[in-house]
Structures are given as C-alpha cells and as structure tokens.
Amino acid sequence: MNGAFKTLQAINRTKNLKAYIQTSSSIFKDLSKQCSITHGAVLHCHLLKMGLSSANHIAVKLLIMYLKCRKTFEADQIIRDFNGFNLVAHTCLITANIEWGNLDEARKLFDEMPQRNEVSWTAMISGFFKYGRVEEALLFFDRNPFQDVYKWTAGISGLVQNGLTVKAVKLFLEMLEAGVFPNDVTFTSVVRACADLGDFRLGTTVLGLVVKSGFEDTVSVSNSFVTFHLRFGEKAMAMRIFDQMGEKDVVSWTAILDMYVERGELKEARRIFDEMPERNEVSWSAMISRYSQCGYTEESVNLFSQMVCSGFKPNISCFSSVINALATLEALKAGMSVHASTLKTGITRNVFICSSLVDLYCKCGNTVDARIVFETLEEKNVVCWNTMVSGYSLNGQLDEASDLFDQIPNKNIASWNSMIVGYMENEHFDKVFEVFNLMLLSGEIPDPSNCASVLCACASIASLGTGKNLHGKIIKLGLQPNTFVATALSDMYAKCGDIESSRYIFDKLPGKNDVSWTAMIQGLAENGFAEESISLFEEMLRSSSIAPNELILAAVLFACSHCGLVDKGIWYFSLMKDVYSLKPKERHYTCVVDMLSRSGRLSEAEKFITSTPCETEINAWAALLSGCKLYSEDEIAERAAKRIYELGEKKSGGYVLLSNVYASAGRWSDVMRTRQLMKERGLKKNGGCSWLELKNKTHIFYSQDGSHSQSAEIYGVLESLQSDMLIL
Numbered sequence: 228m229n230g231a232f233k234t235l236q237a238i239n240r241t242k243n244l245k246a247y248i249q250t251s252s253s254i255f256k257d258l259s260k261q262c263s264i265t266h267g268a269v270l271h272c273h274l275l276k277m278g279l280s281s282a283n284h285i286a287v288k289l290l291i292m293y294l295k296c297r298k299t300f301e302a303d304q305i306i307r308d309f310n311g312f313n314l315v316a317h318t319c320l321i322t323a324n325i326e327w328g329n330l331d332e333a334r335k336l337f338d339e340m341p342q343r344n345e346v347s348w349t350a351m352i353s354g355f356f357k358y359g360r361v362e363e364a365l366l367f368f369d370r371n372p373f374q375d376v377y378k379w380t381a382g383i384s385g386l387v388q389n390g391l392t393v394k395a396v397k398l399f400l401e402m403l404e405a406g407v408f409p410n411d412v413t414f415t416s417v418v419r420a421c422a423d424l425g426d427f428r429l430g431t432t433v434l435g436l437v438v439k440s441g442f443e444d445t446v447s448v449s450n451s452f453v454t455f456h457l458r459f460g461e462k463a464m465a466m467r468i469f470d471q472m473g474e475k476d477v478v479s480w481t482a483i484l485d486m487y488v489e490r491g492e493l494k495e496a497r498r499i500f501d502e503m504p505e506r507n508e509v510s511w512s513a514m515i516s517r518y519s520q521c522g523y524t525e526e527s528v529n530l531f532s533q534m535v536c537s538g539f540k541p542n543i544s545c546f547s548s549v550i551n552a553l554a555t556l557e558a559l560k561a562g563m564s565v566h567a568s569t570l571k572t573g574i575t576r577n578v579f580i581c582s583s584l585v586d587l588y589c590k591c592g593n594t595v596d597a598r599i600v601f602e603t604l605e606e607k608n609v610v611c612w613n614t615m616v617s618g619y620s621l622n623g624q625l626d627e628a629s630d631l632f633d634q635i636p637n638k639n640i641a642s643w644n645s646m647i648v649g650y651m652e653n654e655h656f657d658k659v660f661e662v663f664n665l666m667l668l669s670g671e672i673p674d675p676s677n678c679a680s681v682l683c684a685c686a687s688i689a690s691l692g693t694g695k696n697l698h699g700k701i702i703k704l705g706l707q708p709n710t711f712v713a714t715a716l717s718d719m720y721a722k723c724g725d726i727e728s729s730r731y732i733f734d735k736l737p738g739k740n741d742v743s744w745t746a747m748i749q750g751l752a753e754n755g756f757a758e759e760s761i762s763l764f765e766e767m768l769r770s771s772s773i774a775p776n777e778l779i780l781a782a783v784l785f786a787c788s789h790c791g792l793v794d795k796g797i798w799y800f801s802l803m804k805d806v807y808s809l810k811p812k813e814r815h816y817t818c819v820v821d822m823l824s825r826s827g828r829l830s831e832a833e834k835f836i837t838s839t840p841c842e843t844e845i846n847a848w849a850a851l852l853s854g855c856k857l858y859s860e861d862e863i864a865e866r867a868a869k870r871i872y873e874l875g876e877k878k879s880g881g882y883v884l885l886s887n888v889y890a891s892a893g894r895w896s897d898v899m900r901t902r903q904l905m906k907e908r909g910l911k912k913n914g915g916c917s918w919l920e921l922k923n924k925t926h927i928f929y930s931q932d933g934s935h936s937q938s939a940e941i942y943g944v945l946e947s948l949q950s951d952m953l954i955l
Contacts, residue, residue: 314340318347325354345373349381356385376410384416392420396429409436411445418451422458430455450478457486477503481510488517506537512545524552528561541568543577550583559591566600576604582614589618594627609637613645620649625658640674647680651687659684660693667700675706679715686715686722694719710736714743721750741773749782757790775807777815784818788825796822817847824854829863845871 317340324333337343337351348371355364368382379402386395399417402409409417414437421430434452442448449472456465469475469483480503487496500506500514511534518527531549534541541549546569553562566584569575575584581604588597601607601615612635619628632638632646643666650658663681666673673681678701685694698716706712713736720729733739733747744767751760764783767773775783780803787796800819803809816839823832832851836843848867855864886901 314342314344314347318344318350321347322350322354325350325357328358330355330358330360345375345377348373349377352378352381353385356381356388359389361385361389361391374405374407376407376413379405379407380410380413380416383413383420387416387420387423390423392423395420396424409440409442411442411448414440414442414445414448415451418448418455422455427459430459444473446472446474446476446479450476450482453479453482457482462486477505477507477510480505481507481513484510485513488513491517491521493517493521493523506539508539508542508545511539512542512548515545516548519548519552522555524555527552528556528558531565535568540572543574543579546574547579547583550580550587554583554587554590557591559588559593562587562591575600578604578606578608578611581607582611585611585614585618589614589621592622594618594622594624609635609639609642613639613641616642617645617649620645620652623653625649625653625655638669638671640671640677643669643671644674644677644680647677651680651684654687656684656688656690673700673704673706675709675712678706678712682712682715682719686719689723691720691723691725694723707732708737710738710740710743714740714746717743718746718750721746721754724754726750726754726756739771739773741776741779744771744773745776745778745782748779749785752782752786752789755789757786757792760786761790761792761795775809777809777812780807780809781812781814781818784815784822788818788822791826793822793826793828813841813844813847816841816843817850820847821850821854824851825857827854827858829854829858829860833863833866 317336321333321336324330324336333351333354337347340347348367351367352364352371355361355367364385365382368378371378379398383395383398383402386392386398395416399409399413399420402413414433417433418430421427421433437443437448437452449468453465453468456462456468465486466483469479472479480499484496484499484503487493487499496514496517500510503510511530515527515530515534518524518530528549531541531545531552534545546565550562550565553565562584566575566587569580569584574580581600584600585597588594588600597615597618601611604611612631616628616632616635619625619631628646628649632642635642643662646662647659647666650656650662659681663673663677666677678697681697682694685691685697694716701707701712701716707716713732717729717732717736720726720732729747729750733743736743744763748760748763748767751757751763761783764775764779764786767779768775780799783799784796787793787799797819800811800815803811803815816836820832820836820843823829823835829851832854836847836851848870852864852867852871855861855867883905886898890898
C-alpha cells in the first residue's frame, strides 16, 4: 500500500490529471478489499483539498469503500454530494444492503429507482437467491427486461445454490434456446448441477459444449470438471484435466488435495500440499483434519501452528480438529491457547467447538473448566451432553456423571453407553447392569457397542447367567453376526469358564479379525487348554492373512508357560523381532521369566531378566520369586527380593509374594520386616472381593463390607455358622 501511495505522489497532477485520478481510483479499490478505512480517509481528505473528490469516478469508489467498511454516515454524505439520482451509486447501495442481509431495504431502494440497468437487476436476483428466498428471486428474474448472459447465469447459479438442480439444467436449456451464449460462470454452475444430479452423461455433454465454445482453458471451468470427475470416482480423468491445465489456482490444487485426503493417501496428499504455490483455509483445514483423524496428532498440531503463523484464519472444522488432536495428546496448556483463539473469533458458542473443548478439558483431568464451557452453550445438542457425561466418567466422578445424565432432555444410545462405559471402566459392574436394564425399560434398542460393554462387565465378574440372558437379547436383535459383538460373546464365555460355548461362537464367526483370534487364543490358555491355544495360533498362521500382534503372542507365551513348553515358548519369543518385526514389551519378558521359573530353570530366568534391553516390570521379579518359593531356592529369592525393594514400585503384589516365601520357609522375622516396609511405603494389600448371582442379580462383597442392603442378616448367619463350627 505504501508503494501505491508513492506512485500517486510521483504523478504530476497538473500535467497528467487523468492518470492521477485513475491511480487514486485503483488505490480506493484495494482499500475496499482490505477494508482499510484509515488510509482511505486520509486519501479522501487529500482529494477534498484538491477539489477532486466530487469527480464521478472518484466519488463512486469512495462510496464503495465506505459501504464495504460499513461507514453509513460517510456513505450518506457521498450520496448527497451526487445532487440527485445516480444509477451507479444507487446500485452500490442496493448491493451493500444485500451483503448486509437487509433484503427488504434493498427491495425498497430498487423500487424507488427511476431507471435500472443490468447490474441492478442481477444484484436483486443473486441477492434473493443467496438468502434462500427463491420465489422472490425468480420473480425478479421473470421481470428482468435484459436478456443477457448475466441474468441467465444469476438464475442458474442461484437455483444450484439452493439445491434446485433440475430447474437449473432446464433454465440452462432455455438459455441456449433463447440464443444467449454461456460464459465461464454459467458453465461452472451447470457442471456443478450435473454432479449434484449424479448425471455423468449430461456432464460429459456439457464438457463437449465447453470445448466447442472455447472455455476449456478457463481456470474456473477446468476446476469444475476436475471436481465433477472426482465426484464420479474418475480420478485418472481428474488428474489428466488437472495436469493439462495451463493455469492453476488454489481451487485447482485444493480439489486434487481433497482427492488424496479422501482416499487416505496422506503421504501423497502432503506432497501436493507442499507443492501448492498458494494455499487457502480449505487446503490447510483438509490436511489438519485428516492428520487428526488418522491419529497423527502431533503433525496436525504442528500444521495448525504453521497455518496461524502464515496469517490464515482457521475455520470451525479446523479448530475442532486441532482441539481433538490436543485432547488426544492431553496438551492442556496448548489447548487453552487455542480456546483463547476461539473466543477472539467468536465461535466458542458453536456446538461442535464446545463439545471438542469439553472433551479436551476432561481428557486433561480438568472437569471444572469443562463444565464452565458446557454451561456457556445456550443450545446444547445431545453430543455435547454426552461428552460432558463421558468426561465425568473418565475422571471417576460418577456421581456428577449420573446427575448430569439424568438431566439430558433427549437421550440417545450414546448417552446410555456413556454411563455404561463409565461404570465399566471404574469397575462398578452392578451399576453397569442396572443402567443397562433401565435403558431397556426406556425402550432404547441396544447397539453393538452397547452390548459389547455389558458383555465385558459380565466377563469381568464371570457372571455367566447375565451373559446368557444378554446373549438371548442379542440373537433377537440380530446382532450376533456382528464381529464386534460375537468377539465380545466369545470372550465373555471364555472368561466365565464356558470354553465350549466360546469356541462354538468363534468357529461360527464368518469374518474373524485380530481381536477375535486374540480373545479365543487367550481364552483357551487361561482356561487350562494350553495345547489347544497353541494349535489355534498355528491355525491362524496357516488359514488367515492376519499377522500376529503383541497381544496374541503374549497369550501364546502364557499358554506355553502353563503347559511346560518352555523351549517352544522361547522360540516364539525370538520370532517376535526376527519374523514379525515386533518389539517385545515388558509383559512378554515377564511371560518368558514365568515360563522358565515354573519349569525350575531359575538361574536361566534370573540371567534372562538381567540381560533384557528394557527396564523389567516388578511382575517379572515376582514371577521369579514365585518360582523360588516353589523350588525352595533361597539364594536367588534373596536377590529377587532385593531387586523388588530397589524398584520401589507402589504396588503391594511383590511384597505380599515375598512375605509368603519367607513364611513358607519359617522366617517370621523377615515376614514382619517385609510387612513393616509395606506399611512405611503406604502400601496395602487390596481387599478380597467375592460375588454371586441370585435370581439374575449380581451381589458383590468386599472384605469387612457393610454396604449390602442385607449385610446385618448376612453377618448374623456367619456368626451362627461360626458358633456351630466351634461346637463341632
């Protein structure tokens, strides 16, 4: 802008007044686009002093600038200076009111005009179409006396914008019959209409007309055909048109970028993105959103930072994507910074942004701020309610979750599932069944995710009766063929000890995935069918294309450990890195240690632990300690115990096991020393938990628990039994 002002100052207005006025006019045009009212007012004052502001050409540009910047007082002053009606100025007023959404005022101004031109008629047609007032727009179209391309194009484009594609195509045919030749905007709108109609044949016919008319090299028309072919899956043709374009703009590049993004080819999409000579908000948003959706959260956040630094304003979709990425990363500080940006742009009240922010704060453990964001939204949809309920559940605030759940005006299946999953993850299994039964009574039909959560609760407490009842409902609802549900059923039966039913469901499953195989292999191993578990693993390798994952191999190692196949287990362990390119985790090392310890190969187990490349978990040393107890190996037990002390893990399991080893050897002073150390470190052995099913209801009991409604009667019976036992 400074360069433009210097150019103006360099012109000798006395000798070349025309050039001076043209340059001033050009500057006003640029200022209008930038809405830079300060520079505009300065130039206006300068022209006033010189007596040039009243020149028609300058006055119109001034009027446009003030209207663009919504400076109505200054605009009214310019209008008064025209000394009567001016067609161009009046049309500018109409256009401005349409942009502001003041359609009735625009109509009033239009009706007051003693004469009208093509621009004023077209402005009214386009304006009323823009705000969805189709019937009124068509009335202006029919009354328009000018039979030019602008009238027809405004009508066709307006109909397409409002989804009236059939009418748009008919109007296009009427235009051709009237002998009016289309322009590039007309063709762009018609191609879009063909795409929306799903009429590929009609679109290719229009393409022929475009070539015949000589518009095939026009950027906007070429862009529309790239998009058209992409809509019909003709990606090769879309790329061919794109490659043949002599000139490409940001829309051209973004269309191709969208193609790769939709196909999930992120590497190729990023290549196109990096090659783009110019980017817009859509292209930035496409990459940021796809990175976030595909789990590349850090890349999504980095790209968002680059976008902001490049001066682009993120849209709602972009903000939502980066907030979701930050929620996954649990990056509270960065999330709060993005929240501040949404406040500045005024989109915080958007329900999608609000839900994403609630999710962010909850995943970062800040439910207080999440609730504040939630409460600021005046019109909440069910997604926003569910997000806040799930957030409370995630943070173990189940009372708050339950209270808010009761307030949801229109619950859906996701609402019920948010409570069920919350109770499930916090191991309140009795509440899982209670909420599920309330859901059924409300008339809500369970979905696969819902059923899988309840089956998981059944498996966790080995509630076979409840699981069978749910299985019956699943069959009635026709959900058993679902791989997700069938896998959960198979896992439930396995964990409840009914391995026959588990295997039957697994064998009937048509599309087995890695989760299905893992559940069955692990179920067989945990129920003592170790050899069958290994055989099933071998069958998976032979009959399916599924590659072993970390969980499957952990189950196989567990099976080898429990059927004494030590050498075979070590061989499977070696295959993880050498064949399957999997890096063993702590659990895999623990399985090998357990395997060696159970078979009495304690020295080998100890050597294996000390040679592992990563820090072994306390369970590995506990497994070795357990083997020492079984084979009375005090020397290695001492070293294992010392290592458990050094690890200083805040877990009682290793210390309890060590205490038991000392007790079995009669070393009571060491038993007392171990228990004293547990006390000093604030460790406690978890209380025992028991449960039983009675009349389809699960009753859960903890050690010295008095919360059961019939606890007084239960303890009374126990005391009576103790008395009878003493007498006997």
